Amino acid sequence: MEKDLKKSLDLIKRGVVEIIDEEELAKKLKKAFEKDKPLIIKAGFDPTAPDLHLGHTVLIHKLRHFQELGHHIKFLIGDFTALIGDPTGKSETRPALTPEQVQENARTYKEQIFKMLDPEKTEICFNSIWLNNLTSMDMIRLCAKHTVARMLERDDFQKRYDAQKPIAIHEFMYPLIQGYDSVAMDADVELGGADQKFNLIVGRHLQREYNKEPQVVITMPLLEGLDGVNKMSKSLGNYVGITESPSSMFGKLMSISDELMFRYYELLSDLSIEEINTLKDNIKTGKLHPKEAKMNLSCEMVKRFHNEEEAIKAREGFDAQFKKKEVPDDIPQILIGKNETKIYISKLLKDSQLVESGSEAKRLLKQGGISIEGKKITSDEIEFNLDSAVIKVGKLKYLRIVRSQDI
């Protein structure tokens, strides 16, 4: 176990949104050192089929920090409520999972998270184990530990209540159940997204009610997607899945802005804060080209989720592609839909603001001033089946088309 308190705190604090509270965390760490008893670090995950992207790994990366410091990870799969399905019986899209499905999903989780976490130091837990054992009386006692008014303070509940949208009473039980997990697991620390703060604090509250030491709550930021604006999510298509191919992962990461690159370095990479600061300085003073820094980050990610060999190959492939076509590094990019097989050059160019109007694009097409992947085109409507391609407009302008991987 890492016994240097400052070193521990520095690593833990890296990239977090909030620690509630730091003093308690320091106390817990000291006690852990003294008794040589690792802290129990809890993080809860949905039991539905996982398909993790880099956004999810921010939290898993923080778990790894704790693991590096010698603490014990309890990776909780919240299967209890999934075994119920939708108790209102109204949603057909939320059928109850069978125990077999839960086990299968857990296997997929392991496959993905063990790319980052040490399996030897990671305990996979299922809350159905203790929650199924609660009696009806236990449930009443649990519900007695929180008030309606405090529950309605949760932002989404308050909004729905004010908008007169129905909140079923069992929805009030879920944060309590999640909080009870912390009681049952003896969690010292719980990690979660910043949007989970309310529920994580219920855990603290309940541990006190059950005469246990309250957990420290650490919230992590929601990672911005490739666009640098919205949070990374599959439905927005601005994500990098951790099971994506090396070249796709590499290419997507090369498309992010310099600013976002630093954010990703902080939240995703293994570089220390000092190393990241040096890197920033070197870019500032011109010692390092931003593209090089982005390459390194992309390499690190491909290496993490595939291996070193694949990372080198992806880098070489990316390099070769651009050298061959003598395409500049920092050209604009536009996403097209996963299943789009017809593209309209004039629309793409106008949307990317490479031309003033659709008619300007059509004039350029007629004049033979536009090519895709080095091949001159004259028609506006193009059959398109590649995953990505570069359009050259005139002698100086380029646009990269990238097909969204969104499912």
Add this chain to the structure above:
Amino acid sequence: MEKDLKKSLDLIKRGVVEIIDEEELAKKLKKAFEKDKPLIIKAGFDPTAPDLHLGHTVLIHKLRHFQELGHHIKFLIGDFTALIGDPTGKSETRPALTPEQVQENARTYKEQIFKMLDPEKTEICFNSIWLNNLTSMDMIRLCAKHTVARMLERDDFQKRYDAQKPIAIHEFMYPLIQGYDSVAMDADVELGGADQKFNLIVGRHLQREYNKEPQVVITMPLLEGLDGVNKMSKSLGNYVGITESPSSMFGKLMSISDELMFRYYELLSDLSIEEINTLKDNIKTGKLHPKEAKMNLSCEMVKRFHNEEEAIKAREGFDAQFKKKEVPDDIPQILIGKNETKIYISKLLKDSQLVESGSEAKRLLKQGGISIEGKKITSDEIEFNLDSAVIKVGKLKYLRIVRSQDI
């Protein structure tokens, strides 16, 4: 089973506040006649030590009506929540009952209710039987069947929420649990006090949710106490306990107003509505003295909770007491506290408006114009240990002092 629908409905409707709804009730009755299958009539009672007064018997009397009509009574002792006690752990005055205590209280209930109900046709139920068997998942499913907003519509919840007084979440579960009892018991009809309407309707709602025929809800009025104003309650001291002595019961009932007497006749006596109307007519036309009618009511109650012999004795005792003292029948009455051993004549007379002022009373005392139980008194402060006594003021005014039986 009584198969005359009109006759059944007339008896059931007697004295009720509301039937939700009457059409459904008629349908259920018809089905019961056709299939020769009695309706299941549910009424729930507190599992704490019972000490019933006439106010409680309004509902039990209505159960008897159903029993007379041939239906099946399920007398529910809600022991489940009592076995938990106060789940917030804050109230020391609500300790959990043991199963033995529940059984003992049930025994006391039986002793009292079987003065009115036929033990052969009365099933005593305990909801812990089915509620203890609910799993944590069942509880969630149950809570999914109602919304927070609808629960907050209950008058007392709304008031507490608006006044920012805490409502613990488990309090929302209690109406659901009570409603689930109706599901488990297959109740056709549930009886309750008018103040229970919300909870009774939750039962209807839940039966529908569990694909059962919803129960008919019948609410009974809260009986006015001896003062004719407040509802009968032990804490107000305006009650007649069903285990009180024959003479105490008789005496208390003789003190009510004529108007209240008709109310008691309707809600408590076995006289038919026609008989009560005849009685009213006879009083109006002077054929019957109101005192006689009150005597008959008092007799009926003593006979119900003791026996006929005791009823006759109580009547004779009451008669003799008043004849002996040549005290008029309709003198005012004033209650004193159970443990009051010192009384102040001037205060009693002034409070009863027999004198204009305390000083008038004191003047009368000096002049020898006041006697208690025939004995002249001159002191204002009197040691007093009797249960009741008559004060005579001057030649024409009387006041009866009655000691409250309030515990």
